[in-house]
Amino acid sequence: MILPARALAAGKDMSCFSIIACNVTVETRFTGVSSAAERNSEPIFRILETVFSDRKTVLEIGSGTGQHATLMASRLPQLIWQPTDCAEYLVDLAAWVRRNGPGNIRAPLELDVRDDPWPVSSVDAVFSANTLHIMSWECVEFFFSGAGKVLEDDGVLCIYGPFSYSGRFTSDSNARFDEFLRQRDPHSGIRDFQAVSALAEEQGLSLLADHAMPANNQMLVWRRRGSRIQP
Numbered sequence: 603m604i605l606p607a608r609a610l611a612a613g614k615d616m617s618c619f620s621i622i623a624c625n626v627t628v629e630t631r632f633t634g635v636s637s638a639a640e641r642n643s644e645p646i647f648r649i650l651e652t653v654f655s656d657r658k659t660v661l662e663i664g665s666g667t668g669q670h671a672t673l674m675a676s677r678l679p680q681l682i683w684q685p686t687d688c689a690e691y692l693v694d695l696a697a698w699v700r701r702n703g704p705g706n707i708r709a710p711l712e713l714d715v716r717d718d719p720w721p722v723s724s725v726d727a728v729f730s731a732n733t734l735h736i737m738s739w740e741c742v743e744f745f746f747s748g749a750g751k752v753l754e755d756d757g758v759l760c761i762y763g764p765f766s767y768s769g770r771f772t773s774d775s776n777a778r779f780d781e782f783l784r785q786r787d788p789h790s791g792i793r794d795f796q797a798v799s800a801l802a803e804e805q806g807l808s809l810l811a812d813h814a815m816p817a818n819n820q821m822l823v824w825r826r827r828g829s830r831i832q833p
């Protein structure tokens with residue numbers, strides 16, 4: 603994997619960045635592996651094993667290489683795990699899932715958050731890692747409205763990634779990472795916790811937890827208590 607020097611300087615492993623903007627590099631196609639996902643899988647699992655302990659079906663948005671999907675599915679065998687991503691990634695994602703996936707992972711589905719409707723109508727959990735800062739803000743809005751439509755009354759939403767708080771970054775490296783993202787794509791960038799929380803609240807979701815994770819990331823957990831918002 604070839605890593606941009608600016609990204610390394612920002613303290614971020616950019617292996618995911620080869621698949622950021624529907625732009626898969628030769629290197630990622632050869633390896634099909636994100637070293638960031640290798641590193642953050644364990645801390646993510648430690649949260650999800652508790653949060654998803656009473657869940658049945660997890661819809662993952664932007665599964666990327668599929669590493670989180672196959673690892674979480676194999677270590678949380680009570681779950682049905684549904685990976686998804688944009689059309690461009692489905693072939694590689696499906697190949698990874700076929701090679702490495704346990705029996706409780708479904709074949710990946712094409713899902714762009716702008717799709718209406720999403721290809722899955724009802725789940726009790728939605729998970730996504732490292733996606734909101736890659737999408738435009740308009741896509742982030744579609745993400746939450748889509749998740750709001752598919753989550754059941756008691757549904758849980760877990761989002762992993764970097765966030766700022768009232769416009770302040772949690773580290774200098776995240777500030778540099780945000781600058782890198784915006785130079786690369788002006789529509790992308792680290793999202794503010796308050797802004798995404800407002801979108802979650804519009805969907806009837808209440809914040810359950812905000813876990814500080816390694817490498818200046820967060821795991822945000824919301825839960826709906828009550829009926830889903832009717833369109």
Ligand SMILES: C[S@@+](CC[C@H](N)C(=O)[O-])C[C@H]1O[C@@H](n2cnc3c(N)ncnc32)[C@H](O)[C@@H]1O
Nearest residue numbers: 618639664665666713714715731732733736741
């Ligand atoms: C940085 S990668 C993260 C991949 C994986 N979740 C991980 O953490 O390794 C960003 C992912 O967001 C997905 N993504 C970007 N825009 C999207 C959209 N509009 N709808 C669905 N997924 C999108 C990309 O296709 C890519 O898989």
